[in-house]
Structures are given as C-alpha cells and as structure tokens.
Amino acid sequence: MKGFGMLSLAKKIKMTSKRLSITFIALLFLSSLIAQSSTGTEVEFTTNDNITISASYLVPETKTKSFPAIILIHQGGSSRQEWFQFPMVDQLLKEGYVLLAYDIRQHGKSEKDQGDIFNLFNNPKRAPLDLQAAIQFLEKDDRIDKKRIGILGASVGANLACVAAASDEYSIKSVVSISSKTEAAQNLSGKEEPLSLKNAFHIASENEQGGLRKKWAEELYTKTTGKRKIVIAEGSLHGAYILKASSTLTNQVIKWFKETL
Numbered sequence: 001m002k003g004f005g006m007l008s009l010a011k012k013i014k015m016t017s018k019r020l021s022i023t024f025i026a027l028l029f030l031s032s033l034i035a036q037s038s039t040g041t042e043v044e045f046t047t048n049d050n051i052t053i054s055a056s057y058l059v060p061e062t063k064t065k066s067f068p069a070i071i072l073i074h075q076g077g078s079s080r081q082e083w084f085q086f087p088m089v090d091q092l093l094k095e096g097y098v099l100l101a102y103d104i105r106q107h108g109k110s111e112k113d114q115g116d117i118f119n120l121f122n123n124p125k126r127a128p129l130d131l132q133a134a135i136q137f138l139e140k141d142d143r144i145d146k147k148r149i150g151i152l153g154a155s156v157g158a159n160l161a162c163v164a165a166a167s168d169e170y171s172i173k174s175v176v177s178i179s180s181k182t183e184a185a186q187n188l189s190g191k192e193e194p195l196s197l198k199n200a201f202h203i204a205s206e207n208e209q210g211g212l213r214k215k216w217a218e219e220l221y222t223k224t225t226g227k228r229k230i231v232i233a234e235g236s237l238h239g240a241y242i243l244k245a246s247s248t249l250t251n252q253v254i255k256w257f258k259e260t261l
Contacts, residue, residue: 039084040099045137047105047129054109055102055134056080059143060093068148068261069138072101073131073157075179075239076121079108082154086244091254097261098144102134104156121156124190131160135170150261151175152253154239159185162220165197174199174227174260176253179208179239182216197224201256203249207236227260 040058047053060067070092072083080101083089092099103110104127106120113126120126131151138144149172153161158180164170165177166189177200186195197220204217214232221230233242233249243250 039081040101043137045133047133049113049125049129051105051113051130052111053102053105053130053133054080055100055137056084058089058093058099058101060096060098062096064096065143066145067096067098067143068150068257069098069100069144070150070152070257070261071131071134071138072099073151073153073160074101074104074107075155075157076104076117077107078239079103081108082240085240086250088243088250088253091250092257095254095258097257098138098141100134100138102130104130121159121184122187124188127156127160128163128188128190131164132170135172139171146171148173148261150257152178153180154178155180156184158239159188162195162197162200163189165200165224166195174201174257176201176203176256177217177220178203178242179205179213180216180220181213182219185220195220195223197228198226199228199260200224201229201231201253201260203231203233203242203253205233205235205237205242208238209236213238229256 040056043055043057045053074080074082080103083101089099106112135149138149139146151161151164151172158177161175161177162180162185164172165175189195202217202221204213206214217230221228231249233246237245
C-alpha cells in the first residue's frame with residue numbers, strides 16, 4: 001500500500017509539472033503576441049515618385065475623436081524597429097498620441113530606389129518624399145488632428161525633421177531632432193537660403209562624432225524661432241540610443257510634445 005501511495009503521488013507530481021509546463025508555454029506565446037501587437041498595425045503608402053513605404057501605425061486605445069500624431073523617423077542604416085526597443089513608444093501612446101513609424105526607402109521593408117546611401121541622405125528628391133507621403137497618410141485619417149502633427153527623428157531622421165520644421169509645406173507643428181547635421185539638413189531642404197526652423201527641440205551627445213553633432217545641434221538651435229530647446233547629453237551615443245540611455249531625457253521629450261503639440 002505504501003508503494004502504491006508513493007506511485008500515485010509521483011503521478012500527481014508529474015501531471016502537475018506537465019500542467020505547469022503547458023501554462024508556461026502558453027504565457028510565453030501570449031507575451032509574444034503582446035510584443036508583436038505593441039509594434040502596431042503594418043501599413044504601406046506610396047510616394048510621389050512611386051516608392052512603396054512600409055510603416056507601423058499605432059493608435060491609442062482611447063475614445064478620442066481627434067488625435068495628435070507623431071511621426072518617428074529612424075537613423076541611417078537602421079529601421080523603424082529601433083523605436084520599439086525602449087518604453088517611450090508605450091509612454092507616448094498612453095499620453096494619447098498616434099504614432100507612425102516608417103522605414104526610409106532603402107531601409108527595412110520599404111522599397112529600394114536608385115542611388116547610394118550618401119545621396120539618399122542629401123538628395124531633396126528622395127527621403128523628403130517619404131516624409132511627405134507619411135504626412136499625407138496621416139492627413140487622410142479622419143481621427144487625426146491635422147494641425148497637431150509632430151516629428152521625432154534621429155540622425156537622417158533628425159535632418160528630415162529640421163527640413164519639415166523649416167517649411168510650411170510640411171504642415172508640421174513641432175519636432176524633436178536627435179543627432180542632426182546642419183549641412184545634410186540644408187541639402188535635404190533643396191533650398192539655397194539658410195534654414196529657419198520653428199518649434200524644435202535639439203538633442204546631441206557631448207562627444208558624438210568628435211563633438212561635431214554637438215556643434216550642429218547648437219547651430220540649428222540658433223536657427224530656431226518660436227519654442228526651442230537644446231540638450232547636450234554626456235557621452236558619445238548617437239541618435240535614438242541617446243534617449244534609450246536616459247529616462248530623464250525621454251521624459252523631457254514627452255513633456256516637449258505635451259507643451260508644443
């Protein structure tokens with residue numbers, strides 16, 4: 001009888017262990033689904049030169065009739081996925097912002113066009129058309145307040161943000177520019193007259209690219225009117241990774257959009 005009792009107990013332990021394993025696997029699967037859904041709905045839109053741009057579209061789960069929106073533009077050699085590596089995306093959603101993170105042409109899932117990367121980062125007839133198409137996509141959504149669209153950009157994305165902040169053609173109200181470059185932003189604008197930005201928050205690292213990014217951030221800050229802000233962070237991190245390393249700076253970005261958008 002004692003042996004039978006020990007055998008029964010062993011079976012119960014085995015069955016319990018099996019149930020726990022199934023539950024654990026189910027939880028892993030559920031967490032995977034949650035992680036996937038946090039990147040939003042995948043959408044596509046077409047530029048004026050017929051390039052298909054791939055993007056992630058995230059809409060807050062609130063019953064609001066009119067949302068402000070922020071376009072997220074990644075840095076060169078990366079993709080829109082860089083924005084989903086840290087909690088800021090969820091924080092912005094909780095604050096009630098619609099987010100549109102897209103892949104610049106020749107990056108991520110977006111279509112490739114002719115020309116090299118250096119040209120892409122300086123040609124006003126390539127990457128700026130992607131941004132214009134992103135804005136048009138948002139403006140077609142009746143849930144979006146067309147007067148409250150902003151940009152958060154890193155590196156080449158920051159340069160595009162500066163171009164938009166310097167031209168009424170883009171209908172952008174406020175931007176955050178991380179690790180921008182004055183000359184490249186000027187080139188992307190396609191204009192000879194110096195850029196004059198409005199409502200821009202400039203961010204760079206102290207020792208980034210030997211201090212050049214700090215210099216360019218300061219230059220662009222002096223070219224900014226309306227509401228403006230600049231933060232030079234310690235270290236030498238580049239682009240979105242400056243935000244990833246600093247929750248304090250992330251909170252400043254969120255506060256900036258709350259005050260300007």
